[in-house]
Amino acid sequence: MKKTVFGILFAFILIVSGCQMDVSPDNVEPIVDPRPIVVISRDSISSGDYLGMAINGKAENIYSAVQSLQKSKGVSYLNIVSNFSMELIDLQNRLALYQYILFDESKGTDSGIQLNLESGKVKSIYLNSGKQLTQWPEKLNSESAIRVGDPAEKLYGKFIVIRNKSQYASKFERILLATKDLSLSYDPLMAKSPQWYFAYSIGSDVHEMVKINFHAGNVSSIIVERYK
Numbered sequence: 001m002k003k004t005v006f007g008i009l010f011a012f013i014l015i016v017s018g019c020q021m022d023v024s025p026d027n028v029e030p031i032v033d034p035r036p037i038v039v040i041s042r043d044s045i046s047s048g049d050y051l052g053m054a055i056n057g058k059a060e061n062i063y064s065a066v067q068s069l070q071k072s073k074g075v076s077y078l079n080i081v082s083n084f085s086m087e088l089i090d091l092q093n094r095l096a097l098y099q100y101i102l103f104d105e106s107k108g109t110d111s112g113i114q115l116n117l118e119s120g121k122v123k124s125i126y127l128n129s130g131k132q133l134t135q136w137p138e139k140l141n142s143e144s145a146i147r148v149g150d151p152a153e154k155l156y157g158k159f160i161v162i163r164n165k166s167q168y169a170s171k172f173e174r175i176l177l178a179t180k181d182l183s184l185s186y187d188p189l190m191a192k193s194p195q196w197y198f199a200y201s202i203g204s205d206v207h208e209m210v211k212i213n214f215h216a217g218n219v220s221s222i223i224v225e226r227y228k
Helices: 006-015 057-071 152-161 190-193
Strands: 039-045 079-081 098-104 112-119 120-128 174-180 195-203 206-215 219-225
Touching: 057 190, 057 195, 057 219, 120 152
Parallel strands: none
Antiparallel strands: 039 219, 079 174, 079 195, 098 112, 098 174, 112 120, 195 206, 206 219
């Protein structure tokens, strides 16, 4: 079957409600279609707490609780659903807080751009088509283009320069900050998301996914799924 990029699968999962699975930004190499996932149990929690995350808890406190799971449970990422921005000014102090960023036209195209960040730098650049790049835009001079190895703090300035060029402006119609770097500070705009989710291993070939649903910035319910 046609190969697909890990990030494309990830973006699709984020957009299609109810279809999330354990997708980490660590592996961004092209892969064949993944093996089927079998859900072996599912629980819905609407009172009390789970893993230190309280129902009705505020988003900022929930983020701290998830951060604590890095050591106790080996949680390595947190996916933020529908964490979109339509205005670059909203991203000025936020881009460096994320590991996985997608930007594209509002309708979605094969030439949309996927950035993977690691240790404060751009680790990889892919187009939605699966093409891997060393810089984007490819025809722009290297000083203005986004390049592998660029420090995260330089991305906002480069976004501004690139968007001001008419041939690339449409690629900034919708920007998704998809995966939060748990080692870094809380982003207050995360509270507008309807759901956060993460997964971790609980045994041989068995994983647990935790979906945290929000309403008006507070936890409304937690869905716990185990799968293999």
